[in-house]
Amino acid sequence: MRYVYRKVIFYVVALWVAITLNFAIPRMMPGNPAETIFASHAQQLQSNPHALAAIEAALGLSHDPMPLQYWHYLVNLAHFDFGVSFSEFPTHVSTIIVQSLPWTLFLVGIASVLAWVLGTGFGILTAWRRGGILDSTLPGITIFTHSLPNFWLGLLLLYVLAFILGWFPTSHAYDVGLQPGFSLQFFGSVLYHAILPALTLIIVTVGGWLLGMRNVMINTLAEDYITMAQAKGLSDRRVMFGYAARNALLPQITGLAMSLGFLVGGQVLIEDVFSYPGVGYLLANAVGQEDYPLIQALLLIIVVCMLVANLAVDLLYARLDPRVRNT
Amino acid sequence: VQGPSHKIGRPETDMLGTTVGRSAPEAPGPGAGTPVPAAPLTVRQTPRLGVPTWLGTLMSDRKAAIGIAIMAFFLLVGIVGPLIWRGDPMAADYTIRPQQPPSAPHWLGTDQQSHDVFLQMVDGTLPTIGVGVAIGACTTALAILVGLTAGSVGGVVDEALMLLANIVLVFPGFPLIVVVASWIHVRNDLPIIAVISLTGWAWGARVLRSQAMSIRSKDFVLAAIVSGETRRRIIFNEVMPNMISLIASSLIGTIVFGIMAAAGLQFLGFGNLNEVNWFTILYWAQNASALQTGAWWTFVPSGLCIALVGTALSLINYGIDEISNPRLRVEKVRAPKRAMAPTKAPAPVGKAVAR
Numbered sequence: 001m002r003y004v005y006r007k008v009i010f011y012v013v014a015l016w017v018a019i020t021l022n023f024a025i026p027r028m029m030p031g032n033p034a035e036t037i038f039a040s041h042a043q044q045l046q047s048n049p050h051a052l053a054a055i056e057a058a059l060g061l062s063h064d065p066m067p068l069q070y071w072h073y074l075v076n077l078a079h080f081d082f083g084v085s086f087s088e089f090p091t092h093v094s095t096i097i098v099q100s101l102p103w104t105l106f107l108v109g110i111a112s113v114l115a116w117v118l119g120t121g122f123g124i125l126t127a128w129r130r131g132g133i134l135d136s137t138l139p140g141i142t143i144f145t146h147s148l149p150n151f152w153l154g155l156l157l158l159y160v161l162a163f164i165l166g167w168f169p170t171s172h173a174y175d176v177g178l179q180p181g182f183s184l185q186f187f188g189s190v191l192y193h194a195i196l197p198a199l200t201l202i203i204v205t206v207g208g209w210l211l212g213m214r215n216v217m218i219n220t221l222a223e224d225y226i227t228m229a230q231a232k233g234l235s236d237r238r239v240m241f242g243y244a245a246r247n248a249l250l251p252q253i254t255g256l257a258m259s260l261g262f263l264v265g266g267q268v269l270i271e272d273v274f275s276y277p278g279v280g281y282l283l284a285n286a287v288g289q290e291d292y293p294l295i296q297a298l299l300l301i302i303v304v305c306m307l308v309a310n311l312a313v314d315l316l317y318a319r320l321d322p323r324v325r326n327t
Numbered sequence: 328v329q330g331p332s333h334k335i336g337r338p339e340t341d342m343l344g345t346t347v348g349r350s351a352p353e354a355p356g357p358g359a360g361t362p363v364p365a366a367p368l369t370v371r372q373t374p375r376l377g378v379p380t381w382l383g384t385l386m387s388d389r390k391a392a393i394g395i396a397i398m399a400f401f402l403l404v405g406i407v408g409p410l411i412w413r414g415d416p417m418a419a420d421y422t423i424r425p426q427q428p429p430s431a432p433h434w435l436g437t438d439q440q441s442h443d444v445f446l447q448m449v450d451g452t453l454p455t456i457g458v459g460v461a462i463g464a465c466t467t468a469l470a471i472l473v474g475l476t477a478g479s480v481g482g483v484v485d486e487a488l489m490l491l492a493n494i495v496l497v498f499p500g501f502p503l504i505v506v507v508a509s510w511i512h513v514r515n516d517l518p519i520i521a522v523i524s525l526t527g528w529a530w531g532a533r534v535l536r537s538q539a540m541s542i543r544s545k546d547f548v549l550a551a552i553v554s555g556e557t558r559r560r561i562i563f564n565e566v567m568p569n570m571i572s573l574i575a576s577s578l579i580g581t582i583v584f585g586i587m588a589a590a591g592l593q594f595l596g597f598g599n600l601n602e603v604n605w606f607t608i609l610y611w612a613q614n615a616s617a618l619q620t621g622a623w624w625t626f627v628p629s630g631l632c633i634a635l636v637g638t639a640l641s642l643i644n645y646g647i648d649e650i651s652n653p654r655l656r657v658e659k660v661r662a663p664k665r666a667m668a669p670t671k672a673p674a675p676v677g678k679a680v681a682r
Contacts, residue, residue, distance in 0.1 A: 147641055148630070152630030155630075156626075283505065284505070302502055
């Protein structure tokens with residue numbers, strides 16, 4: 001249990017650091033958002049001397065002493081109040097995030113799991129048949145696909161498959177004309193729009209899983225108990241999956257859990273390329289429009305998800321690997 | 328863009344008990360029952376024509392040799408190219424209309440501003456690789472500093488540094504980079520390098536730390552401690568030389584990470600637009616809606632070259648892996664005679680794995 005306590009304490013400390021950094025970083029940066037808005041609308045606002053103060057008040061910016069601001073920030077966080085978005089002014093930040101979160105979870109979630117299953121499966125096969133056809137081609141190919149800049153691949157697929165061939169839609173998550181709802185037509189449209197971005201993600205990430213699984217599997221296959229299992233005359237399939245892959249999977253499972261933690265961060269570049277209305281697209285836009293409350297809230301949510309995923313991994317490890325529990 | 332942490336699951340010495348994935352140099356030889364042809368572990372070639380031994384060793388691995396060849400090609404083009412194909416890549420050719428497809432005078436066509444894409448590619452080679460190397464060097468230097476200190480000193484220092492590393496590690500790499508880059512309004516290479524390095528060192532530090540810890544308990548280090556060597560000397564003269572292959576692969580990995588992250592940042596508009604490199608070529612192509620207008624030549628070469636450089640560096644890294652872990656080398660050890668059973672999804676591991 002000591003292991004679990006230590007982990008939980010670490011995550012509490014990490015959470016506090018994340019929250020505090022999130023408070024501190026924007027305030028350490030030069031300028032403030034009200035001045036930015038004031039500067040960009042200087043002509044219209046110049047006639048009104050109270051404009052700057054009015055903007056600051058509207059955006060909830062204060063000149064209180066830092067400790068007081070920090071306290072208000074913590075209180076607001078406890079109420080899940082992230083403030084009001086600058087770019088879509090009266091809308092609350094939390095409303096905007098809640099709208100885009102499902103899209104990212106859907107797209108990146110499906111793509112991550114598919115890439116993991118494909119990569120792990122082929123990793124097992126390539127390691128099992130060393131020097132076979134798969135083993136002499138797949139690692140090389142996937143090292144290349146793993147090195148492709150994902151946004152570039154996305155644009156290329158968009159160009160060839162959507163613009164030239166017209167097989168896929170070029171942007172958004174569903175047909176604009178459709179009413180979101182529980183209809184077959186809507187779900188079909190959602191799937192149809194997800195294919196290209198998901199394909200891009202899978203192509204770029206599958207290599208990491210494959211090569212990782214292959215390396216661990218090769219090391220596992222050299223263990224004595226594998227030789228023992230084969231000497232006993234167990235079927236290849238049983239040795240491959242029940243003995244070798246089963247143990248080699250541990251780091252892969254950790255990796256999957258970690259990447260599911262990253263999931264909420266979305267894929268900023270991919271979502272941007274395909275104008276997919278997820279968290280990543282939201283973040284890219286928020287950054288472009290200097291929407292500080294939105295940026296802050298997004299970062300915080302992403303970090304919290306990472307922390308939860310990591311904690312889950314650590315606890316899962318204690319469950320799966322008895323050696324961890326005993327330390 | 329994926330952080331270096333994505334490469335192989337989560338090879339963690341302190342949790343798994345054994346290093347998984349990233350091979351430890353002292354990895355035990357192939358299993359007792361496995362018939363392995365007696366392959367020489369390290370091919371110690373005599374230095375010919377001043378070729379350093381480590382390069383010879385690397386070149387003996389096929390993956391690494393291909394990677395080195397590709398990198399040599401790009402470096403050659405980057406250094407010699409601008410001398411052969413003289414001309415200002417920013418000089419607009421107004422005799423033709425913008426965005427012309429590849430032709431004899433313009434091998435890779437021209438972009439929106441009638442700049443020659445081929446000249447831009449050649450001139451941008453060194454700056455592109457340079458940004459990557461700078462990011463890789465800074466990131467790895469930070470990782471060495473933190474990892475080696477934590478692993479060699481131990482105690483409270485170790486605990487504190489690892490807490491810091493673990494906290495940095497849970498911050499989302501690319502979103503954080505984007506946000507910080509947007510706050511820093513300076514537009515040149517330095518902030519980009521700083522931001523990516525400061526968010527990317529933690530993984531390497533953790534890997535190097537576990538390695539340093541295992542080396543620290545070796546006899547020769549204990550001997551150095553007993554003979555009264557200074558702590559700094561022990562860290563840098565006794566421990567670090569035994570981690571060179573790990574440091575090298577960490578450096579190469581972070582260079583790839585740096586190039587990818589810088590490309591992504593530039594694509595979103597946070598970068599140095601005054602410079603000609605492959606990232607800015609991509610940015611301007613996207614800015615001019617090159618794909619919608621069908622001007623693939625402004626767009627395909629730069630992305631492809633980034634991918635090739637990434638591939639080459641990764642190949643070198645896998646080569647280092649294969650050299651330091653003989654098990655990974657391709658040997659026809661385990662080709663089953665029987666036809667293989669149809670592939671199915673891997674067996675579930677939910678039930679206890681090692682009971």
